[in-house]
Amino acid sequence: MKRPLAYSGLGLAAIAGTFLLMNTLPGCRPSTNTATAVTGDAASKVYVKPGEHDEFYNFVSGGFSGQMAVYGLPSGRLLREIPVFSVDPESGYGYSEETKGMLTTTHGFIPWDDSHHAELSQTDGVPDGKWCFINGNNTPRIALIDLGTFRTHSIIEIPNSAGNHSSPFTTGNSEYVVAGTRFSIPMGSDAERDVPIKTYKENFKGTVSFIHPEPETGKMSIAFQIATPGVNFDLSHAGKGPSEGWFFFSCYNTEQAYSLMEVNSSQRDKDFIMAVNWKLAEQLAKDGKGKRVPGKHHSNWWNHHTHSTETTVYEDVLQLDPKDHPGLVYFMPCPKSPHGCDVDPTGKYIVGSGKLAALIPVFSFEKIQAAIAANDVEGDYAGIPVLKYESVLHGEVKKPGLGPLHTEFDANGNAYTSFFVSSEIVKWNVEKLEVVDRVPTYYSIGHLTVPGGDSKKPWGKYVIAYNKITKDRYLPTGPELSQSAQLYSIDGDKMELLLDFPTTGEPHYAQAIPAELVKPREVKFFKIEENKHPYVAKGEKETKVERKGKEVHVWMTTIRSHFAPDNIEGVKLGDEVYFHVTNLEQDWDVPHGFAVKGAQNAELLIMPGETQTLKWVPTKVGVVPFYCTDFCSALHQEMQGYIRVSPANSNVPLTGYTVSVDAEM
Amino acid sequence: MRITLLSGFTATAFILAMAACGGGSTNDGPPGAKSTPPGAAAAETKAPSGLITAADITLGDIDAKMVDSGKGIYELKCQACHSLGANRVVGPGWKGVTERRAPEWIMNMMLTPDIMLDSDPEAQKQLEECLVRMPNQSLSKADGRNVLEFMRTL
Numbered sequence: 001m002k003r004p005l006a007y008s009g010l011g012l013a014a015i016a017g018t019f020l021l022m023n024t025l026p027g028c029r030p031s032t033n034t035a036t037a038v039t040g041d042a043a044s045k046v047y048v049k050p051g052e053h054d055e056f057y058n059f060v061s062g063g064f065s066g067q068m069a070v071y072g073l074p075s076g077r078l079l080r081e082i083p084v085f086s087v088d089p090e091s092g093y094g095y096s097e098e099t100k101g102m103l104t105t106t107h108g109f110i111p112w113d114d115s116h117h118a119e120l121s122q123t124d125g126v127p128d129g130k131w132c133f134i135n136g137n138n139t140p141r142i143a144l145i146d147l148g149t150f151r152t153h154s155i156i157e158i159p160n161s162a163g164n165h166s167s168p169f170t171t172g173n174s175e176y177v178v179a180g181t182r183f184s185i186p187m188g189s190d191a192e193r194d195v196p197i198k199t200y201k202e203n204f205k206g207t208v209s210f211i212h213p214e215p216e217t218g219k220m221s222i223a224f225q226i227a228t229p230g231v232n233f234d235l236s237h238a239g240k241g242p243s244e245g246w247f248f249f250s251c252y253n254t255e256q257a258y259s260l261m262e263v264n265s266s267q268r269d270k271d272f273i274m275a276v277n278w279k280l281a282e283q284l285a286k287d288g289k290g291k292r293v294p295g296k297h298h299s300n301w302w303n304h305h306t307h308s309t310e311t312t313v314y315e316d317v318l319q320l321d322p323k324d325h326p327g328l329v330y331f332m333p334c335p336k337s338p339h340g341c342d343v344d345p346t347g348k349y350i351v352g353s354g355k356l357a358a359l360i361p362v363f364s365f366e367k368i369q370a371a372i373a374a375n376d377v378e379g380d381y382a383g384i385p386v387l388k389y390e391s392v393l394h395g396e397v398k399k400p401g402l403g404p405l406h407t408e409f410d411a412n413g414n415a416y417t418s419f420f421v422s423s424e425i426v427k428w429n430v431e432k433l434e435v436v437d438r439v440p441t442y443y444s445i446g447h448l449t450v451p452g453g454d455s456k457k458p459w460g461k462y463v464i465a466y467n468k469i470t471k472d473r474y475l476p477t478g479p480e481l482s483q484s485a486q487l488y489s490i491d492g493d494k495m496e497l498l499l500d501f502p503t504t505g506e507p508h509y510a511q512a513i514p515a516e517l518v519k520p521r522e523v524k525f526f527k528i529e530e531n532k533h534p535y536v537a538k539g540e541k542e543t544k545v546e547r548k549g550k551e552v553h554v555w556m557t558t559i560r561s562h563f564a565p566d567n568i569e570g571v572k573l574g575d576e577v578y579f580h581v582t583n584l585e586q587d588w589d590v591p592h593g594f595a596v597k598g599a600q601n602a603e604l605l606i607m608p609g610e611t612q613t614l615k616w617v618p619t620k621v622g623v624v625p626f627y628c629t630d631f632c633s634a635l636h637q638e639m640q641g642y643i644r645v646s647p648a649n650s651n652v653p654l655t656g657y658t659v660s661v662d663a664e665m
Numbered sequence: 666m667r668i669t670l671l672s673g674f675t676a677t678a679f680i681l682a683m684a685a686c687g688g689g690s691t692n693d694g695p696p697g698a699k700s701t702p703p704g705a706a707a708a709e710t711k712a713p714s715g716l717i718t719a720a721d722i723t724l725g726d727i728d729a730k731m732v733d734s735g736k737g738i739y740e741l742k743c744q745a746c747h748s749l750g751a752n753r754v755v756g757p758g759w760k761g762v763t764e765r766r767a768p769e770w771i772m773n774m775m776l777t778p779d780i781m782l783d784s785d786p787e788a789q790k791q792l793e794e795c796l797v798r799m800p801n802q803s804l805s806k807a808d809g810r811n812v813l814e815f816m817r818t819l
Contacts, residue, residue, distance in 0.1 A: 586803035
């Protein structure tokens with residue numbers, strides 16, 4: 001408590017006063033009259049007939065759920081919640097022996113996270129429907145979701161990072177996805193990391209990392225990491241077109257505060273957008289100019305053939321220091337703690353959204369290049385050149401609303417910016433910097449999405465608001481209410497509210513893509529012939545039960561509607577039983593479940609052709625049932641079995657079998 | 666045409682379906698079985714598109730290599746539900762199946778069970794007995810032909 005209380009109090013009062021003033025500005029207060037916000041034919045525009053498909057997939061981050069939800073648009077129907085960073089007992093994700101590895105890190109097994117930004121992989125600057133990336137904000141990670149299986153296919157941990165917020169935005173051909181640390185921290189040896197917090201200015205550093213996903217396999221590795229001054233990185237986007245080869249990161253807390261941040265990191269009039277020449281960084285890395293520094297991290301990858309996780313542990317990471325490489329990194333002043341950092345479809349303009357600002361600055365890539373060439377700088381920040389604000393500015397959108405956060409684009413030269421404080425979406429013309437329309441959101445919008453809206457070729461048609469607060473919008477459900485999405489048509493001159501739908505977790509960034517780009521990729525089942533799981537049973541002939549010391553391994557199969565073996569005896573207290581369950585089905589939409597009484601972990605859902613393993617440690621003597629939890633046929637209720645558990649000293653021989661009353665060979 | 670054929674065979678077909686799924690194995694010459702004049706059924710009823718016809722299958726001397734391959738596929742994809750004996754496990758036992766069913770009917774049940782269960786009266790009667798829809802086990806045409814060859818040895 002170095003600062004006098006009176007000072008802090010003044011700071012808070014100043015902020016409050018600013019908001020009060022802002023709220024009195026005309027045209028900024030959201031309408032709360034829903035009736036006026038929806039026009040008569042909205043229903044027909046979102047109605048998808050039973051049996052028909054939506055036009056778009058919408059991949060929505062789950063926020064504190066740690067997962068990713070998939071909705072159809074325009075209906076808003078929830079299609080799937082994909083387990084990513086958080087365990088999922090209904091499928092066994094994070095519990096089965098095969099999937100546990102996906103959530104391992106250098107901190108051990110981390111069964112949860114805070115997932116913020118969904119970003120589709122791109123080809124030629126346009127989403128291609130192959131993968132969707134999502135960041136783990138808490139224990140810094142990036143996940144890659146395979147859109148053939150809608151499953152988490154790989155997860156990489158980000159070293160020398162403390163909160164992976166400005167992530168996982170992609171370059172135009174998904175050469176890289178990025179990760180920038182939200183919190184700067186001391187790095188290096190134990191002694192270098194164990195320092196007083198008040199030594200932030202001297203000892204705390206940031207990093208931004210460029211992660212390469214292997215095009216064929218989806219395995220991820222860190223290509224290089226750029227060391228930065230100690231600030232907070234917030235969001236980012238790649239350049240495109242003329243700005244291809246550059247990456248832009250918003251950063252705040254250039255005050256380098258470490259306490260009471262809401263006041264202490266809001267002191268300076270401007271923070272920065274950091275421009276990184278990643279093509280140069282790539283070349284430097286290739287030329288061996290980087291330095292390998294400590295940075296132990298895990299890269300976990302799902303092998304479709306063994307149906308198991310493979311983990312690679314890296315001890316260090318290649319780091320580039322911009323002080324050693326002039327031309328690699330520049331700062332551009334950006335008003336008031338910038339949050340969103342968005343590049344328009346032409347790649348000519350970079351939009352910064354100062355969340356405490358009452359204007360939107362738009363930077364010109366051409367001017368940035370000219371300023372760099374002319375060394376038009378106002379000084380440096382921790383050794384990194386700071387370009388002159390006026391020299392790199394295309395212009396400012398004046399008084400657009402309160403609390404600008406994020407911007408997406410359509411194909412007609414318009415931008416759509418979310419305003420948290422004034423709870424609205426504002427449409428404005430990028431060239432002219434003029435506001436052309438505004439609509440209220442219910443309530444307090446955070447992110448927003450236009451299909452393809454951060455790419456070279458937006459599909460447009462809709463803008464979707466992701467709201468932090470719903471209050472009175474739905475049937476009340478106690479103190480905890482759902483967050484929501486709102487769908488607006490942007491086909492006409494005026495944005496038109498069409499639909500509200502509640503969301504799972506808290507939606508942050510989301511992306512949408514025409515369904516036709518994803519549907520042809522769908523894997524319907526895994527070919528049993530290609531199953532290379534070490535404990536696969538390729539047919540009932542290969543089912544068996546074996547003891548390895550205290551471990552009992554059961555090679556089990558499922559098919560509509562029985563298990564083999566379904567009678568197991570000879571297990572003793574003190575044993576660990578591993579049920580390796582192979583689903584022999586070879587058709588779409590026929591998973592089987594496996595659940596055993598007293599399982600302290602979870603159940604399994606096994607897809608056709610797949611093998612998954614549940615570890616079960618019996619705690620009582622007796623005969624214990626197991627059964628299928630996924631209604632699989634008319635005789636699903638008959639899909640069950642028994643496992644007999646005997647005392648530790650018993651002599652019951654280990655056997656597993658099925659008995660058929662009338663099968664004769 | 667199709668409906669006439671169906672009603673004409675209802676009684677025997679039902680008994681045979683019982684036989685196929687339930688227990689006995691008497692064979693009185695069911696529709697679609699080998700004893701039916703070759704091509705008769707195909708001539709009278711147009712097979713739904715996607716189905717194999719009798720003309721698509723040539724049966725020669727037993728081919729040992731095909732039998733081997735068919736046996737392997739059986740053990741991987743079929744054995745969980747079908748015994749090689751006469752009696753039912755989930756679906757009918759395979760002993761003598763090529764005596765009871767025409768080769769194209771067997772192939773169609775293996776390759777496109779959904780089409781058969783939606784359109785073929787014999788398949789539907791069998792489902793009434795077995796109650797579990799025959800799963801599509803994703804067999805290629807060649808896989809199916811090899812399994813058929815294996816069945817001919819039973």
